[in-house]
Amino acid sequence: MRQRLRPSYLRTSAAWVAAAAIAAAVPAIAAPTAYAEEGEPSLVISTLPTTSPKPGEVYDENVVITNKGTAAADGVTFRIRLTRGLDFPETVEGCTYSTIEDKVRQALCELDTVVEPGASVETPVRFKAQPSALMEAIEYGTSATGEAPGEGFGDSHRRLTLTADSSADLVAIGEDTEALAGDRQSITVGLRNDGPGWIQNQESDDQTALMVRIPEDTVATQVPEECAPFGIDGPSGPGGTPGKSTYVCWPADHTIDVDETLSFTFMLDIDDDAKTTTGEVKATSVYDIHPEFDKNPANDKAAIRVAIPTDYEPEPATSGGSSTGGSTDGGATTGGDGNDPEGQSTGGTGGTGGSTGGTGTTGSTTDSVDGNLASTGSDGTPLIAGAAAATAALGGGLVLAVRRRRAAANSS
Template sequence: MAAAIGIGVPALAVPLAHADDLAPDLVVSALPAASPKPGDVYDQSVTITNRGTAPADGVTFRVRLTRGLDFPQHADGCTYSTVADHVRQALCELDTVVRPGATLTTPVRFKALPEALMESVEYGTSPTGAAPGEGFDDSYHRLALTADSTADLVAEGDEAEGAPGSRVTVTATLRNNGPGWILNQESDDQPALMVRIPPGTVAREVPEDCAPFGIDGPTGPSEPGRPKYVCWPVDHTLVVGQSLRYTFVLEIGKTAQDTQGEVTATSVYGIHPAFDKNPANDTALLSVDVPGGGGPGTNTSGGTTTGGTTTGATTTGGTTSGGDTGSGGAGTEGRGNDPHGQSTGTTGTTGTSGSSGTYGSASTTSGTGTGTGGTLAATGSDGMPLLAAAAVGATALGGLVLVAVRRRNTK
């Protein structure tokens, strides 16, 4: 920004006051909103008006920019520095007297960097013209803006192997591929990673930054034993190229087989962020291999019938079909085996002339088995909107459902 100013002729009536009450009262006009593209330069001016009863002898004007913005050039009379959280600051001394009722103008200039996305600009002075503090009032403002750009959130899964009853460690990862960095305190698009625990396992150790997820948002502090978690950075910040890793310790059930959970790049409230235009890499798998388990989602068990033989029934993708039966044979019954509950499919009809019975499928929703036919970076804010969570319907677990087949004898 440049330190050039324009002095206005007093236009306001100066109120009468006692000598002890005389004081300047500077107010600063608001900057217009913008959505610059990376590389664009924002060039606007603000007006400073003294509505007080005494002159302001000199004005200290401050501008602060979040890390996706920068000053296009340095101006005389301004001191430049970087403060907490990579915030760029210009502190400019406007060497002039602003009398009661008078105005002056000063420019505010900044450019959008390649990583610009969610940004904010602080600008102004104090009521007396001294350096501003950290709060906001009529003399010191904040402008939130979103650059015309995107950020690509990526989910990365993991794979582990363990015997039934043992514990394994898996790490779910959220990465920002850019080009924009993320600092979101203005909307519900706060970056997060949704973690669905693989069916047949129980989360025994959970990161502190991960909370149980309910229907449309976090339901409380971190705790083990839940089927679904949402993990996010406390400061809602994710810079370009940064990866956040969340490690879970899972206990494998004693009857578990190979199983898969799911991780999804999303927001804290389970809503796909508007700034992420590439959903293709939003989802990955958390796989737990259990030696001797028969492969993901597959279980084989024999069965017998009267009046004929029955081949073993096989479950693939959570659907169980009865084996071939002889005349008069009865089909087998599929039962979903889930760590958080069981579901029972319908019983097949009696086989006729070698036909086979087809039975209820088993699926898992939010850890509960069901069967068909069965049961700005340290800058503050003036008027930050409250976060409003949008309702999101419960979604099915991404892992394949493990299904066992029990034997029925016909007498």
């Protein structure tokens, strides 16, 4: 005999709820449950039909709870969980709502009913697709006895994955820097999600990732732990392994929120005879499969460029200038050109036989390359400005870490 709850009761109990699992891996489904031993209930629930909702749409379906045991289930605790792109359209009396780990929305509802052996009841499941909905999952059900379910899945507690009718735009972020041949240089590359959907693959381990091809004539000597060497068709070694030509990087929690940027910093050793060199970053997956949800491939790739000057030759240091007139005693110039009211020239210091009036030259030179290399010292040794100088000062002891940051609205 099949017992059906009154519709008015259903709409004020655990109805209007829906669920989503936290785990990304596909769970194993237990074999169908036979009738339990004498004196025990054994609740089984039907599966929800799949869907691909547009953001803003409400999903509204019923599940059937059937008692295949030999004892009645006196009351049923029905739990629903939704991943972050879904939410409950309204609260319902008899349900307790909360947000748990990984921003999962949960409803725990008490159904005040008795399900006799062989009988069935129905309860609705409702959820709404949010503007950020994309790859989602719903976890729903009870336990075999009607108590709150555990964390596994089976005939009484199920999981449905879905892909919303939406998209997410992945943007690869490269690096343009410069260094000297034989030097060390850090590069920071990134992967940004311009939305509108958040990203976390709920159906497989082919998670969204950034492919990094290291520029030629350089060696990656320090690598983030989140970046593994890439082989023929997937990761081929542990994260952080140095010395490889290609890496694939992804977040530990497999999640990229809307407007979030994942950043990965590498340290490169540059060959002594290197010329300007380039590499590439690409938005892809850990198995180098272009995500179907990304409908804008134009910004999936970006360049890594390390400019290495080849025409840089520091001028030799001089020991004074040369001009006409003035003193030749190797000290400061004291002669003038007749136009200085103090009778002193504007020349600099000179060495033996130094400047003799007029405008002299200092004992050190100042050179630059493309405006990005700092002045040389008095011994002609080139110094690298900015972050490169800091890196050199640390002796390469750069702490490599994946940094998350919110991308600026107009960042590339």
